Amino acid sequence: MRTRTRTRTHTRTRPPRSRLRPMDLLRLGMIGPRTRKLRTALSALGISLGIAAVVAVTGISNSNQQHLLARLDQLGSNLITVAPGKGPDQQPVPLPLTAEKMLSAIAPVQLTTATGATGAQVYRNDLVPAQQTGSLTVLAARLNLLEVLRAELHSGQWLDAASENLPVTVLGGQAAQRLAVTGPGERVWLGGQWYQVLGILAPNELAPELGTAALVGWPQAVAHLGADGSAATVYLRSYSERVPQVQAVAAASANPGSPTMVAVSRPSDLLLARTETENSLTALVLVLAGVALLVGGVGIANTVVVGVRERRGEIGLRRALGARGGQISAQFLLEAVLMGFIGGAGGPLLGSLTVYGYALVQGWPAVIPLYTLVAGPTVSVVVAALAGLYPALRAARASPTDALRSA
Known part of the structure; x- marks a missing residue:
């Protein structure tokens, strides 16, 4: 007779894992x-x-x-600047007398204006030594310069048909500071005679060169300040969608004989x-x-x-x-x-x-x-x-x- 032996197995129970809420x-x-x-x-x-x-x-x-x-939206990105380029001797080659007229004849061009170089210097008074020019220039200016550049006056007024023949000037903002001119009505020694300050320009990002210039009427500059009547810089406003085409033909239009000696730029490109x-x-x-x-x-x-x-x-x-x-x-x-x-x-x-x-x-x-x-x-x-x-x-x-x- 067999006896059954029961074996009891003990199972080890693990403690429950602790959990954190x-x-x-x-x-x-x-x-x-x-x-x-x-x-x-x-x-x-x-x-x-x-x-x-x-x-x-x-x-x-x-x-x-x-x-x-x-x-850029305010000033417009359709402004093109045409200026003298450099010749083989690396010296600037002046634009022809007909450059401004030829550029204005380009079909997509809406507005044209220019500034011209003079042989004059501007000083605070007649006692300042001639060599202390303050790196300022005297430029002849067309009457529609502010319109084309969409520039503004800080104070005073701009040239008009009557004042462009008179010994008056409009100073750039930096020029006024260097000459210690605080507002219209003061006088500066320009080209060997006294010129009355008519106004002061506000800074303009697309034409910063005007900030250090004294601007006078075109007839006055030709008659008394040694200007030859040619444009030193021509500013063009064209239709926005036609700007690349105008840039492509501007040099040949300004100087047909030597288009490679003309510098054509777009100031808004410099800002970008x-x-x-x-x-x-x-x-x-x-x-x-x-x-x-x-x-x-x-x-x-x-x-x-x-x-x-x-x-x-x-x-x-x-x-x-x-x-x-x-x-x-x-x-x-x-x-x-x-x-x-x-x-x-x-x-x-x-x-x-x-x-x-x-x-x-x-x-x-x-x-x-x-x-x-x-x-x-x-x-x-x-x-x-x-x-x-x-x-x-x-x-x-x-x-x-x-x-x-x-x-």
Whole structure:
């Protein structure tokens, strides 16, 4: 008779894993920033300055571009300048006497005006030595010069049919400053005689050469100041869609015999080229802003590493009570992310205030790209997470016994 022996198998039951609710994890993550406020603030400041630099640079650059485009729309980008070119000896070759008339005959050209060179110099009074010219020029001017250039007067009035035959002059803004002329009615010593100041020009981006000139009427310049009647610079206004065609034939029209000795330019192209140069400088500043972000990330990493070392006892105690390594790493990673978020929230605000302040001083429209405001906090959180990843993993690998022994 067989006896059955029953073997009783004992199954080992594992203790249930401890789990942290999101709110509990958030409270644990706030322990470091809350107890080490100064260290957290300094670490977040590095991130904040980097984000602020990115927002400020892009905002100021966009504000400048909007201002420039507005000015181009106001002044018009259909202005073409025709001036003497250089000959084989690298000396300027004057335009023919017929250049202005020939250029005005081009079909798409709407308006034509010109300035002419003179042999005169202008001084504040007759006691100033002749060699102290102040780098100023005296130019003959057509009556429609302001209309074609869309220039404005700072004060006074422009030449008219009556005053162009009289000893009166209109000064450019820089010329008035160098001659210490404050307004109309004063006199300057021009071409060996006194000329009354009729007005002062406001700055004009498309014709900056007028800023250092004293402008007189064309008949007066020919009769008394040595002008030969030829144009030194001719300004054309054409239909906007026909500007390239006018540029292509302007040199041959101005000087049919030697078109290669005529300089044809479009001032608005120079302004756009200046903008491109500023954009390259903007790229350089953005690189520096990236370095600031990197420095901020290193600061956060250093703060978290020091926090891990200082709180080894806390880490060991939590591990001994059942906390898993993932929970420990999540705590310290969350601390780093919180510091990055604080810096990312303050960076766009600081950068926006900088853009609005600078634009207000310059008189520009303040333009801040939306993507920088959105990307700023996102980038700061990513940088902080990457910076805190290694310290968080290091805290997770800490042995409970070693951590408690060093506490």
